[in-house]
Amino acid sequence: xxxxxxxxxxxxxxxxxxxxxxxxxxxxxxxxxxxxxxxxxxxxxxxxxxxxxxxxxxxxxxxxxxxxxxxxxxxxxxxxxxxxxxxxxxxxxxxxxxxxxxxxxxxxxxxxxxxxxxxxxxxxxxxxxxxxxxxxxxxxxxxxxxxxxxxxxxxxxxxxxxxxxxxxxxxxxxxxxxxxxxxxxxxxxxxxxxxxxxxxxxxxxxxxxxxxxxxxxxxxxxxxxxxxxxxxxxxxxxxxxxxxxxxxxxxxxxxxxxxxxxxxxxx
Amino acid sequence: xxxxxxxxxxxxxxxxxxxxxxxxxxxxxxxxxxxxxxxxxxxxxxxxxxxxxxxxxxxxxxxxxxxxxxxxxxxxxxxxxxxxxxxxxxxxxxxxxxxxxxxxxxxxxxxxxxxxxxxxxxxxxxxxxxxxxxxxxxxxxxxxxxxxxxxxxxxxxxxxxxxxxxxxxxxxxxxxxxxxxxxxxxxxxxxxxxxxxxxxxxxxxxxxxxxxxxxxxxxxxxxxxxxxxxxxxxxxxxxxxxxxxxxxxxxxxxxxxxxxxxxxxxxxxxxxxxxxxxxxxxxxxxxxxxxxxxxxxxxxxxxxxxxxxxxxxxxxxxxxxxxxxxxxxxxxxxxxxxxxxxxxxxxxxxxxxxxxxxxxxxxxxxxxxx
Numbered sequence: 241x242x243x244x245x246x247x248x249x250x251x252x253x254x255x256x257x258x259x260x261x262x263x264x265x266x267x268x269x270x271x272x273x274x275x276x277x278x279x280x281x282x283x284x285x286x287x288x289x290x291x292x293x294x295x296x297x298x299x300x301x302x303x304x305x306x307x308x309x310x311x312x313x314x315x316x317x318x319x320x321x322x323x324x325x326x327x328x329x330x331x332x333x334x335x336x337x338x339x340x341x342x343x344x345x346x347x348x349x350x351x352x353x354x355x356x357x358x359x360x361x362x363x364x365x366x367x368x369x370x371x372x373x374x375x376x377x378x379x380x381x382x383x384x385x386x387x388x389x390x391x392x393x394x395x396x397x398x399x400x401x402x403x404x405x406x407x408x409x410x411x412x413x414x415x416x417x418x419x420x421x422x423x424x425x426x427x428x429x430x431x432x433x434x435x436x437x438x439x440x441x442x443x444x445x446x447x448x449x450x451x452x453x454x455x456x457x458x459x460x461x462x463x464x465x466x467x468x469x470x471x472x473x474x475x476x477x478x479x480x481x482x483x484x485x486x487x488x489x490x491x492x493x494x495x496x497x498x499x500x501x502x503x504x505x506x507x
Numbered sequence: 508x509x510x511x512x513x514x515x516x517x518x519x520x521x522x523x524x525x526x527x528x529x530x531x532x533x534x535x536x537x538x539x540x541x542x543x544x545x546x547x548x549x550x551x552x553x554x555x556x557x558x559x560x561x562x563x564x565x566x567x568x569x570x571x572x573x574x575x576x577x578x579x580x581x582x583x584x585x586x587x588x589x590x591x592x593x594x595x596x597x598x599x600x601x602x603x604x605x606x607x608x609x610x611x612x613x614x615x616x617x618x619x620x621x622x623x624x625x626x627x628x629x630x631x632x633x634x635x636x637x638x639x640x641x642x643x644x645x646x647x648x649x650x651x652x653x654x655x656x657x658x659x660x661x662x663x664x665x666x667x668x669x670x671x672x673x674x675x676x677x678x679x680x681x682x683x684x685x686x687x688x689x690x691x692x693x694x695x696x697x698x699x700x701x702x703x704x705x706x707x708x709x710x711x712x713x714x715x716x717x718x719x720x721x722x723x724x725x726x727x728x729x730x731x732x733x734x735x736x737x738x739x740x741x742x743x744x745x746x747x748x749x750x751x752x753x754x755x756x757x758x759x760x761x762x763x764x765x766x767x768x769x770x771x772x773x774x775x776x777x778x779x780x781x782x783x784x785x786x787x788x789x790x791x792x793x794x795x796x797x798x799x800x801x802x803x804x805x806x807x808x809x810x811x812x813x814x815x816x817x818x819x820x821x822x823x824x825x826x827x828x829x830x831x832x833x834x835x836x837x838x839x840x841x842x843x844x845x846x847x848x849x850x851x852x853x854x855x856x857x858x859x860x861x862x863x864x865x866x867x868x869x870x871x872x873x874x875x876x877x
Contacts, residue, residue: 392722396740400802400814411803412810412819438805440738440761445731447739451723 251502255495267470287363295364298357302338311368316342323434324371325362330430332358334423344414345437348422372433372443379449380425382457390454393447398455401439405475406459411438421463425456561637573634580627587620708859710743710756712840712852717744718758718789726849727760729784735764736806740792743852755860757792758840759802759811760850761822767809769824778825782841784850789840790826791860794818796833798862811837834863 247253300309306317313319320328331337335349351358362374395404403409406420415438420428429452435441447455467473473480564570594612599605650658666672717726718741726744738761746752763786771777778788790811794801799815804822810829811820818831826837838860841853859867 389722396721397738397802400800409814411805412808412812412817415805417803435736435806438807440804440806441734441736442739443734443737445733446720446727446737448723 252499291360291363292367295360298361299364311365320365322369322371325366325374326372326430327434328362328365329358329374330427330434330436334427345416348418375426375429380429380456382425382453382460385457386454387457387461390458393451394455394458403476406462407475420459425460428456428459560639564635570635573630577627577631580623584620584623587616587623591616591620707864709855710860711746711752712743712756712855714853716852718850719744719747721747728848729787729844729850730848732762732787735762737762738804740802758789759792760787760789761804762787767823771825776825776827779839782839784842784844789842790837791856793861794833795835795837795863
């Protein structure tokens with residue numbers, strides 16, 4: 241056991257113990273926070289005149305202040321005639337609508353409406369005229385999806401705003417592309433179909449429903465991907481990695497410089 | 508220099524020239540009458556307080572003229588500096604044109620300020636300061652014998668203690684490790700060639716070539732690309748796997764509602780109407796700054812934003828630069844539809860795509876899309 245004692249008495253032993261402790265804490269934290277689970281998809285209900293009437297009543301108390309009594313739009317908010325049920329479901333299920341205040345970008349927040357209420361309002365808005373409907377659970381199912389094609393499409397047409405990992409990113413004048421880490425498959429499908437806010441539209445004629453499912457499969461699969469370094473660092477790419485590498489590298493160099501100048505004991 | 512040797516030791520004033528010192532070979536002793544700057548009186552009792560340099564120039568009239576010239580330069584420099592401050596405080600910078608004017612004024616005034624000061628200083632030195640050779644005595648540069656002996660001892664002992672001399676294995680492997688490391692840059696530098704030739708000026712797009720959606724690589728009908736606010740990345744058919752081709756030919760197409768696009772007119776840059784189909788416009792996806800894929804399209808503002816350096820292009824207006832370091836608009840690809848209604852290119856890009864380069868020429872910048 242004398243070699244342990246000899247090691248302990250070395251001047252660098254203190255640094256080494258602190259370093260070891262930090263690494264242990266980091267690895268432990270990474271292991272604990274690594275997992276996340278995607279939320280389950282909602283199923284659209286059937287549309288009856290009663291549902292539309294219920295939706296109209298809900299619309300009058302929650303949406304009409306900004307969008308107008310007949311959804312014709314005001315100076316505050318756009319017209320909803322022709323936007324379709326999918327747009328309503330996307331905006332309300334992600335909590336973006338009803339909005340707390342008008343700003344450059346509506347952010348995701350917990351919704352206070354039940355799926356049934358949202359579907360009723362969506363049915364009412366859809367009854368005002370056209371627009372894409374809410375996709376069914378089967379339409380957004382990712383079983384048998386081609387994840388590789390989904391990646392190719394995502395990297396080409398989505399990643400420039402939403403980041404290669406779906407972490408989101410900045411746009412102009414305070415707008416931003418939101419992170420896709422909490423989006424349900426239905427919401428991703430609806431966003432591509434309707435193009436909410438500044439997002440371009442990707443209708444079924446250009447990106448087919450099957451290709452949309454491939455993209456959803458890629459986005460949801462990304463969340464389960466492990467972080468090779470133990471930390472995600474926000475998954476926003478080389479910026480954080482560069483900072484950590486730079487600071488960490490400098491730290492190691494300082495440590496090395498100290499180590500070089502430490503006087504070796506005569507034994 | 509050897510013919511100068513005889514002049515060594517000639518007194519300063521012998522040839523009658525007031526300020527010309529004889530040339531001297533470096534390392535030889537100074538002429539007998541040369542002055543020293545160390546302030547020590549010479550052996551013949553010359554005082555340290557005697558003047559070393561002439562107080563008056565040889566030609567006072569010429570000197571006066573030079574003096575006026577230098578003063579004029581300095582006053583010009585001063586005016587330019589004041590102008591710089593005035594331009595900085597006074598000129599607006601809140602639009603692109605105003606910023607251009609401000610930059611021009613600031614750059615001009617600052618360069619005149621520095622240039623005039625430099626010219627003035629040069630004239631001053633060349634025409635007003637006396638041309639006299641002075642000798643500044645210094646201590647011998649070599650170290651003392653003891654120091655040199657001690658250094659040699661330390662060096663030898665250090666070399667022996669490090670094992671560099673006693674352990675040839677280490678020495679030889681160290682040298683063996685250094686040689687390929689030194690050769691590595693030479694091998695790497697070789698790959699900087701050859702020159703690109705005209706390859707920067709054209710892409711594979713040509714008349715009748717279909718555009719395919721990148722990923723599934725399926726051609727696209729204009730009738731299917733019918734929702735205003737739509738955007739998709741397309742590549743030339745048959746080249747979807749060729750990364751070298753895609754690096755230049757990758758294109759985005761955007762669908763607009765009727766009336767949203769601003770058409771180019773003679774003298775006014777904009778989107779070229781003949782190069783669009785049913786309000787579908789095709790722009791190069793390669794940023795004209797340093798070539799990042801630029802496709803952050805906002806359907807509300809119609810801005811195309813580059814994620815690398817925030818260059819912003821106006822998609823409704825021929826992708827003119829609204830903001831950022833990009834020097835010219837994104838090139839517009841002339842498109843049409845074929846007999847089956849699929850989107851096709853009708854020619855190559857009319858200006859080079861991607862990062863701008865020295866040899867691009869003025870035609871590449873004059874609103875690439877007219």
